[in-house]
Amino acid sequence: MIHHLRRGVAISALWAGAALAQQTDITIGMVLEPPNLDPTAGAAAAIDEVVYANVFEGLTRFGPDGSVLPALAESWEISDDGSVYTFYLREGVTFHDGTAMTADDVVFSLDRARAEGSTNAQPALFANIVGVEAVGDLTVVVTLDGPDGAFLFDMAWGDAVIVAPESAETNATNPVGTGPFRFASRVEGDRVDLVRHDGYWGEHVALEAATFRFISDPNAAFAAMMAGDVDAFPNFPAPETLAQFAADPRFSVIVGSTEGETILAMNNAQAPLDDIRVRQAITHAINRQDIIDGAMFGYGTPIGTHFAPHNPDYVDLTGLSAYDPERSRALLAEAAPDGLTLRLALPPPSYARRGGEIIAAQLREVGIETEITNLEWAQWLEQVFRGRDFDLTIVSHTEPMDIGIYARPDYYFQYARPEFVALNDTLAQTTDPGARSALMVEMQQMIAEDYVNGYLFQLAKTGVANAAIEGLWANSPTQANDLTGVRWTQ
Structure with a gap:
């Protein structure tokens, strides 16, 4: 409802001779609904499709080209034998509830993920960790049982995001991360709403709000895109209709790999x-x-x-x-x-x-x-x-x-x-x-x-989007709808 009201107000202003305001919210279509919103406690790809890089962040992260980039760790050092990683954390990072993100949270997150009885869906990512130690507030030393050429890659997975002990147990229903968007609400069977987190440590995202709508039926997905009820469907479930979208100047068709x-x-x-x-x-x-x-x-x-x-x-x-x-x-x-x-x-x-x-x-x-x-x-x-x-x-x-x-x-x-x-x-x-x-x-x-x-x-990866949207990933190096670089161009 907010989505359509904002557009209606803008159109009325245009009729009155005012400039059309640039849109700052987006509705993303998804085929599958996530069973919960905690990427450290579920195997469903749909969890990461909502929260990866948007709500939760790890020590490292995947870029749109699949490269491993700094995230909550701004830099790191690796010992000569490849078994000790020293991560230097960013200053001034807070969780969405206002608590500071420190080395203790990293220790908690990695120890929790590798603990016996952990509900993490990817325990192999943490199996070679033998110790995690906080050295001050912003330095973490991770000791492995031997060299691991994929460790920085593994830490970029959604299963390895950093969570706080105060909110970890309720992240499934009320996710609290460090990302540029914070959780607003969820209507099961319908949508998840995020809003921009103005206390974000990094560059603020262009979007003020994002809604993820769950539409499993291909015909309904097509109808929602054509009606403008959905602005983008990054993994569109009706590829037989892509030629029709490609011929319509209102839309762009984005085809890549996953x-x-x-x-x-x-x-x-x-x-x-x-x-x-x-x-x-x-x-x-x-x-x-x-x-x-x-x-x-x-x-x-x-x-x-x-x-x-x-x-x-x-x-x-x-x-x-x-x-x-x-x-x-x-x-x-x-x-x-x-x-x-x-x-x-x-x-x-x-x-x-x-x-x-x-x-x-x-x-x-x-x-x-x-x-x-x-x-x-x-x-x-x-x-x-x-x-x-x-x-x-x-x-x-x-x-x-x-x-x-x-x-x-x-x-x-x-x-x-x-x-x-x-x-x-x-x-x-x-x-x-x-x-x-x-x-x-x-x-x-x-x-x-x-x-x-x-x-x-x-x-x-076959996606459809409003032609005025830029910054959506063409390829999917991980299961994510990363909105950090998405904006409307008009």
Whole structure:
């Protein structure tokens, strides 16, 4: 309502001969609603899409090009052996409740994230920390169990943001961070409202207010954009309509890349998917391009392993799992001569629902039947991600550089081959760029040759925005709608 009232007042002023005031609020459309607003206590990408860089900040942060930049730490030093990081914090930083952000808050946040029983969704980010010490108010010393070439990268994740002990337990419903926007209100099932934090330590953002509206239905998303009820939809769920927006001067279409490896995940610990022949048969039954064309209207890049094609260390392994239905049938004749019926659990995004129907038809062609269940996001997190109660599912893993999840024995697709775990451990202790690249190539090849999952495509970032808006990210180096550089140009 405020959004439309402000525009109405401005238009009336124009009719009266006054200059049209530049708009200072924005409404962002999102497909999925975050289950909570605490990025340190949830795996859903939608949490970071609202709060990353807007409400919460870490020691470091990702820039729009994927680079690691200073954030709450303005600088740092690394010991000669690569195992001790000394972070120098910015002066004058306060949380939104007015309390000072000091080294003690950093100690609290990192100790909390790595504590036994932590609810953090990415415990591997903190697993090599052996000690965190405050040296005065603005210096923190983090000691690792060995050198870690990815530590500054890891600290830029949303899961590693700095929180205060006074508000940590209620951040899920009332997030209190250090960012340029503070939480105003939430209407579950509808929206989250943020307002500019005038006590921000850094440069003030141009926007005074931001609303994130949750619209899962592609038709409703299209209607909301056309009506002006939403100003921008950075991850637009109806790519079939992008040509229509591109032809309309009121809008700009923003197409980029994401970190989202879209996979047909398989439950490797459960029969019959514990048989590599069955997993291989499934991958050879899949025509990636048909899925990209049918579910994403041509937007997406085929992948053959769990690695982003825009990463310089990516290896094109699509040939290992090339579409080959005859090979698929031969493998099934060996491994499952009596046929197979598998459960396919689909979360809400259109890539999953549309892609699931296409994959079900492709599997049927080689003799595999599927029982499709459409799950809401909370159900999917509980049943599939946490409960591991599934055979197949489709999901985009939007976390940056996350091949390390294959080393986690408790992870939902349940792989954790000891040789892969050893490679991942070695990678964590390796700082030489060339050696790290070689290890990542070997890791990509191992999971591709083990046919852990069906690797489908890298999710494209297809967005639509009012043509007068600038500063939205074209690419998604992390799962975020960073509004810090967004402004209206007229």
